[in-house]
Amino acid sequence: MKRAMALFLVLTLLILALVGMQSTELVMAESDAFAEPPVITIVSPENKTQATNNITLSFTVRVGDVIDPRINSSELLSMMNINAVYYLGDWQQNRTYVDGKNNTYGDFKRIAVQSLAFSCDLTGIPEGNHVILVQATEEVPNPDLLLLPIEYTSYAFVNFTVDTTPPSVLILSPEASTYDTSEVPLDFAVNESFSQVAYSLDGQGNVTVSGNMTLTGLSDGAHNIVVYAWDDAGNVGASETVHFSIKQPEAFPTLLVVAIVVIVVVVCLLLLLYFRRRRRYGYSGQF
Secondary structure, three states, rough: HHHHHHHHHHHHHHHHHHHHHHHHHHHHHHHHEEEOOEEEEEEEOOOOEEOOEEEEEEEEEEEEOOOOOOOOOHHHHHEEEEEEEEEEEEEOOEEEEOOOOOOOOOOOOOOOOOOEEEEEOOOOOOOEEEEEEEEEEEEEOOOOOOOOOOOEEEEEEEEEEEOOOOOEEEEEOOOEEEOOOOOOEEEEEOOOOOOOOEEEOOOOOOEEEEOOOEEEEOOOOEEEEEEEEOOOOOEEEEEEOOOEEEEOOOOOHHHHHHHHHHHHHHHHHHHHHHHHHHHOOOOOOOO
16 A cells, blocks of 8 residues: 555656646747847948958947736846857957956856947958857846746847958050140059049149040140049059150141241232333333
């Protein structure tokens, strides 16, 4: 009889244990909707091209909002905490954990804050396209099983490009030569897309152009020109200085020729009148 009772008690405890385990798993499954995961906002860098290998990483993290209407949100929020935050760049090998005091750690660092703001300078980033990942985990008390808190994890990332190489600019025209005209084509080539291009003639101020064009009104003598190009990151590249000269052929002396022709015509007319008059009056040359 005693053995039967003992066996009954053991079976009862096993059944209760199994029911308890199933109930726990059920509560955990239902409790997934207690609160939202942490909110991560990356402030810097922006999703664009950077003209430097050094950038500032800046982000904020806060606990998520309570979304279960059956729960007192203010009470639950007061017990929620961010317990781990790290960032990782694709050029880095290890995660960097941070706390609420702007400190960094090479290994896992458990913290307990409801929000934090972090900022640091990342240096020596190689050129190319990159991604920075920020991940945060929050701990949410389980309203049904306080000894078994729930963890929610979220992440955010930002894409950016590092470009510190200036464009390469080549002047195709003018060449190092002498031109017999005051109008010379300005042709150039740039090895990448550019946001702005300008030229400087004879050391004067930059003149912005949209592409190839023609230099006009060039005076006789020596000249030099440099072309500058800016890429999307703001890097500026300059061509080599091209020296050329202008020597136009001497202009035909039109006015002088016209004057001579007029004089000749006038003289001829006067001579013609003279001889006609002389023939008409029979001038013999004697008194």
